[in-house]
Amino acid sequence: MFAPPHPSTLLSRPGPLPALEPLRGRTVVVKFGGHAMTDGTLLRSFAEDVVRLRQTGVRAVVVHGGGPQISAQLDRLGVPAQFLGGQRVTTPETLDVVRMVLAGKVQRELVRLLNEHGPYAVGLTGEDAHTLTAVRRYAEVGGELMDIGLVGDVTEVNTAALDVLLDHGHVPVVSPLGRGTDGEVYNVNADAAAGALAAALRAEVLVVLTDVPGVYADWPRRERVLDRLTASELELVLPSLGGGMVPKMESCLRAVRAGVRTARVLDGRAPHALLRALTGAPGEAGAGTAVLPG
């Protein structure tokens, strides 16, 4: 069986990485979930991988989450965190904290780590330059539509600012917030933001880094991970998925249906998980679940 190259081999020489050559000039959207941001070492290893993509001429876009980090901050402020249908109930007060944590803390930390390697990263939120336009979404609970506040669905993506940054060799780091045409700012699920961006940018690959090795076939049993699914197979599997996996797989489906060649969901808590995923083949250790056209 193929053994993925050890990260130290991947990173022993600085500069372009030959194994990434097929992606040169292509766009790769990486969603880094809050549950995968376990410690500083891991954030550093993630930043190294993204820089490696950039150094190989890959147009890399990072979309970050931060759900657990938002909940921790709300807890510190004594504001209860509440989710309905997998989305955070977002009052105006909660939105302030969401914006503060996403754009002021998580995004800043990623930008700082990426820029330790060179003048690469530029942070922005979906509000900037109308990158993400959103409309209020309601949660469906037991067949009923519930008001969950300032939570949005992405209806439009304007890639103009991202294109300029990518054309100049920058790595955009995008916080999942959206601008409403009604003058509101909306809290957008980070998986949904990443899927919409991957689709609009016609990315080659969407990588979703989370805290499970991929999609478990018999959830909630954690025995067998699916190594690949076509978009049509995924449509059949979607109703069996739970919790946080639903928006991830909906986003992968949206991206692949829009022309993205591969969407992958994998465990981002292993060092250099991103490079391993992009340089290995489906089914290999650490490669996660691949969603393919068809």
Ligand SMILES: Nc1ncnc2c1ncn2[C@@H]1O[C@H](COP(=O)(O)OP(=O)(O)O)[C@@H](O)[C@H]1O
């Ligand atoms: N079929 C499934 N396979 C794997 N994980 C699943 C499945 N269904 C639900 N999950 C849950 O989805 C979680 C990942 O989503 P989430 O907690 O939102 O992470 P993130 O912060 O990375 O977005 C997993 O930890 C797991 O509990």
Ligand SMILES: CC(=O)N[C@@H](CCC(=O)OP(=O)(O)O)C(=O)O
């Ligand atoms: C509407 C909604 O739920 N938004 C999310 C945005 C952050 C996110 O999605 O972060 P993860 O990827 O780490 O889960 C939230 O407020 O938690």
